[in-house]
Amino acid sequence: MRVALLGCGVVGSEVARLLTRDASELARRVGAPLELAGIAVRRPGRERDLDLPAELFTTDAHALVAREDIDLVIEVIGGIEPARELIVTALENGASVVTANKALLAEDGGELFAAAAKAERDLAFEAAVAGAIPIVRPLVESLAGDTVHRVLGIVNGTTNFILDAMTTHGSGFEEVLEEAQRLGYAEADPTADIEGFDAASKAAILASLAFHSRVTIGDVHREGIVEVTAADVRSAAEMGCVVKLLAICERIDGPDGAAVSARVHPAMIPLDHPLASVRGAFNAVFVESESAGQLMFYGPGAGGAPTASAVLGDVVSVARNRLKGVWGPGESTHAQLEVLEIGRATTRYHVQIDVDDRAGVLAAVAAAFAEYDVSIKTVRQEGHGSDAQLVIVTHEAADADLAAVVAGLRDLDMVRDVSSVMRVEGML
Amino acid sequence: MRVALLGCGVVGSEVARLLTRDASELARRVGAPLELAGIAVRRPGRERDLDLPAELFTTDAHALVAREDIDLVIEVIGGIEPARELIVTALENGASVVTANKALLAEDGGELFAAAAKAERDLAFEAAVAGAIPIVRPLVESLAGDTVHRVLGIVNGTTNFILDAMTTHGSGFEEVLEEAQRLGYAEADPTADIEGFDAASKAAILASLAFHSRVTIGDVHREGIVEVTAADVRSAAEMGCVVKLLAICERIDGPDGAAVSARVHPAMIPLDHPLASVRGAFNAVFVESESAGQLMFYGPGAGGAPTASAVLGDVVSVARNRLKGVWGPGESTHAQLEVLEIGRATTRYHVQIDVDDRAGVLAAVAAAFAEYDVSIKTVRQEGHGSDAQLVIVTHEAADADLAAVVAGLRDLDMVRDVSSVMRVEGML
Numbered sequence: 095m096r097v098a099l100l101g102c103g104v105v106g107s108e109v110a111r112l113l114t115r116d117a118s119e120l121a122r123r124v125g126a127p128l129e130l131a132g133i134a135v136r137r138p139g140r141e142r143d144l145d146l147p148a149e150l151f152t153t154d155a156h157a158l159v160a161r162e163d164i165d166l167v168i169e170v171i172g173g174i175e176p177a178r179e180l181i182v183t184a185l186e187n188g189a190s191v192v193t194a195n196k197a198l199l200a201e202d203g204g205e206l207f208a209a210a211a212k213a214e215r216d217l218a219f220e221a222a223v224a225g226a227i228p229i230v231r232p233l234v235e236s237l238a239g240d241t242v243h244r245v246l247g248i249v250n251g252t253t254n255f256i257l258d259a260m261t262t263h264g265s266g267f268e269e270v271l272e273e274a275q276r277l278g279y280a281e282a283d284p285t286a287d288i289e290g291f292d293a294a295s296k297a298a299i300l301a302s303l304a305f306h307s308r309v310t311i312g313d314v315h316r317e318g319i320v321e322v323t324a325a326d327v328r329s330a331a332e333m334g335c336v337v338k339l340l341a342i343c344e345r346i347d348g349p350d351g352a353a354v355s356a357r358v359h360p361a362m363i364p365l366d367h368p369l370a371s372v373r374g375a376f377n378a379v380f381v382e383s384e385s386a387g388q389l390m391f392y393g394p395g396a397g398g399a400p401t402a403s404a405v406l407g408d409v410v411s412v413a414r415n416r417l418k419g420v421w422g423p424g425e426s427t428h429a430q431l432e433v434l435e436i437g438r439a440t441t442r443y444h445v446q447i448d449v450d451d452r453a454g455v456l457a458a459v460a461a462a463f464a465e466y467d468v469s470i471k472t473v474r475q476e477g478h479g480s481d482a483q484l485v486i487v488t489h490e491a492a493d494a495d496l497a498a499v500v501a502g503l504r505d506l507d508m509v510r511d512v513s514s515v516m517r518v519e520g521m522l
Numbered sequence: 523m524r525v526a527l528l529g530c531g532v533v534g535s536e537v538a539r540l541l542t543r544d545a546s547e548l549a550r551r552v553g554a555p556l557e558l559a560g561i562a563v564r565r566p567g568r569e570r571d572l573d574l575p576a577e578l579f580t581t582d583a584h585a586l587v588a589r590e591d592i593d594l595v596i597e598v599i600g601g602i603e604p605a606r607e608l609i610v611t612a613l614e615n616g617a618s619v620v621t622a623n624k625a626l627l628a629e630d631g632g633e634l635f636a637a638a639a640k641a642e643r644d645l646a647f648e649a650a651v652a653g654a655i656p657i658v659r660p661l662v663e664s665l666a667g668d669t670v671h672r673v674l675g676i677v678n679g680t681t682n683f684i685l686d687a688m689t690t691h692g693s694g695f696e697e698v699l700e701e702a703q704r705l706g707y708a709e710a711d712p713t714a715d716i717e718g719f720d721a722a723s724k725a726a727i728l729a730s731l732a733f734h735s736r737v738t739i740g741d742v743h744r745e746g747i748v749e750v751t752a753a754d755v756r757s758a759a760e761m762g763c764v765v766k767l768l769a770i771c772e773r774i775d776g777p778d779g780a781a782v783s784a785r786v787h788p789a790m791i792p793l794d795h796p797l798a799s800v801r802g803a804f805n806a807v808f809v810e811s812e813s814a815g816q817l818m819f820y821g822p823g824a825g826g827a828p829t830a831s832a833v834l835g836d837v838v839s840v841a842r843n844r845l846k847g848v849w850g851p852g853e854s855t856h857a858q859l860e861v862l863e864i865g866r867a868t869t870r871y872h873v874q875i876d877v878d879d880r881a882g883v884l885a886a887v888a889a890a891f892a893e894y895d896v897s898i899k900t901v902r903q904e905g906h907g908s909d910a911q912l913v914i915v916t917h918e919a920a921d922a923d924l925a926a927v928v929a930g931l932r933d934l935d936m937v938r939d940v941s942s943v944m945r946v947e948g949m950l
Contacts, residue, residue, distance in 0.1 A: 108813070120667065213746075228660040228817070240835065241544075350700060352586050383831065385827040386827075392820065402813055403813035405667070406666070419848075
């Protein structure tokens with residue numbers, strides 16, 4: 095079984111190292127030897143801690159995937175192009191493909207899976223969501239006989255590290271971001287993480303798998319953590335919650351029957367929720383399904399070795415399939431559920447309102463909620479005089495209605511400021 | 523695809539209900555309809571909440587598995603016989619098999635997997651370990667390219683419920699057991715749970731999968747929770763730990779190279795370990811592997827619907843394989859690691875010793891540890907006079923040496939009693 099590796103960065107070099115070091119053990123597990131036949135890199139002269147012959151390396155990735163002797167292509171370049179074109183070419187040439195490329199799958203998954211189906215080859219991608227945590231296979235296979243209601247995931251380690259540090263130290267976002275960059279938990283350009291793009295890609299993939307429907311990153315409502323303040327984190331603590339950036343995929347009632355909501359935003363979750371204790375750069379995916387009930391999958395969400403573990407698990411599976419002349423289940427989109435916009439999703443809101451300390455203020459605020467039929471669960475008054483605040487938690491209501499309430503509050507004379515607005519998820 | 527169901531108790535009736543209710547969705551996921559062709563029961567007249575034709579039910583399980591039109595047999599009878607004979611017959615007749623039978627797999631797995639290999643058919647068993655939690659597939663497939671070092675599992679809900687209640691309420695074992703029986707969390711005859719037999723079956727299966735070696739229940743050292751006292755639970759709390767019944771499967775150094783330790787016993791684990799927060803009747807399996815690092819899988823470990831979810835996930839996988847004319851990886855025992863006896867396992871001990879309150883007692887106790895080269899991590903003296911106690915936590919040492927130390931302590935004049943001895947696991 096001849097393997098081509100596209101990309102030899104942090105993940106790729108670990109994959110190359112393990113394929114070489116564990117060759118005999120992997121051969122026993124697969125039932126045939128895996129031979130590393132070529133590695134496509136951008137900079138062939140770069141120093142790599144790999145004891146491999148120089149002739150394995152090439153800068154011509156296209157020529158490598160065009161080789162007729164390649165059985166299996168591992169793509170760990172990342173990004174849209176040339177990864178997309180290389181994967182399609184590899185499949186067309188009859189190779190099976192293992193990829194860790196969440197951005198590409200969330201953007202162009204349909205085209206890639208169509209190419210795999212046409213070529214009758216595997217396109218495996220366990221490493222694309224939550225690093226080493228097995229979550230793709232459990233959704234596609236273990237829960238294949240169940241009905242998934244909801245997936246709540248902490249799927250971005252950088253933002254979890256930042257929010258965790260803000261919670262522990264009471265620091266502000268900017269300060270912690272700098273610390274995270276210094277420690278290597280955040281990149282020099284942290285946009286993809288802190289603006290929620292990375293989590294949104296994973297949400298699209300998770301929603302597709304959970305609901306047997308095609309969901310792309312364009313369908314995912316996305317808010318990052320840039321606007322989360324130290325005050326938000328304190329408010330969460332006061333109500334027994336913690337702030338997490340969540341990828342949320344739900345089966346909800348739509349105008350034409352069952353539909354899907356897929357969104358990424360910061361939210362308060364109760365401290366006794368299993369996701370609340372996910373610390374630092376760890377990831378976890380919480381799945382609620384009809385029969386299995388509540389499941390959680392926890393582990394390292396990124397890093398060279400963990401991602402390489404997920405890649406190699408796929409390599410073994412795909413190689414076993416290839417020996418039998420078969421391929422796995424492929425994309426499942428038969429349910430074709432509609433993806434609804436964020437306004438249709440139902441959620442709870444935590445709203446902190448700076449108000450004038452005078453008679454009638456609660457009545458006016460309550461009326462603003464009532465105008466959009468949003469029911470209030472708890473009200474807490476805090477402070478006096480110029481520090482007076484109302485802290486309100488709502489029952490579940492449509493996100494659009496809740497947003498309209500917040501806009502209405504801002505128009506009230508007695509309201510000086512709506513100082514914090516955050517969704518509350520995972521309340522049991 | 524014609525399906526025979528053996529057993530129609532709590533799990534079986536849920537499987538039958540879902541196979542019927544979700545028939546069209548399952549057909550889309552599999553690629554062919556699954557038809558429930560027969561259900562073997564002991565008492566055909568029993569009231570069942572199933573809307574199924576009476577002629578589907580039979581008391582002759584042997585005739586059902588002997589039918590030539592059966593493609594897939596689901597075994598949820600439990601126990602050794604007739605389950606073993608029925609599964610072997612089904613495989614010999616060319617059917618694929620899905621089973622939830624942990625006791626049988628831990629006892630006679632070798633024979634069953636040999637029958638499956640000979641027949642070239644699937645024998646799937648996700649439901650046999652930790653109910654709805656996907657753990658078999660992650661070990662067999664997701665971690666197929668990784669090296670597992672250790673599996674720590676809370677795999678028995680009854681004992682976790684009991685220990686959790688003892689921790690929360692400070693109650694004794696007997697009292698909580700009665701409460702658990704009243705609430706339905708413990709059976710009228712709780713032996714299999716509280717003596718650790720159920721957990722030991724699961725430990726044998728997990729160790730086999732994790733280490734590619736055959737491990738049977740006879741290889742698993744087993745201690746239940748019957749002797750865990752309220753004082754043990756309090757001692758654990760004092761050192762920032764909680765008592766859990768753990769199934770522990772480790773790759774350890776043996777006299778002839780890598781070997782396996784598989785054991786079930788109560789142990790203290792630190793409160794900050796992810797397993798410490800597994801409450802009530804939930805299960806969780808914590809896996810440490812070389813590349814993936816620390817993974818945890820959490821969810822309901824028993825119950826009709828959760829177990830049915832795991833069974834149906836296997837049914838879908840096996841049916842997909844059958845449509846392609848292939849079968850899954852089967853048993854993997856190529857590593858053939860030796861399973862060592864408990865004395866060879868390394869662990870830490872927490873020992874509570876009632877001592878005479880006089881000079882020289884610590885020196886004498888320390889000498890007893892030194893005699894077997896067991897190094898002491900912490901010593902705490904508590905109480906005075908007739909209440910004087912030494913609380914000692916050791917570093918890692920061979921279990922046999924630690925046991926010898928405890929025996930030696932009991933022989934010391936100055937030692938009135940060794941009042942609590944418990945292993946400490948999961949310290950980072």
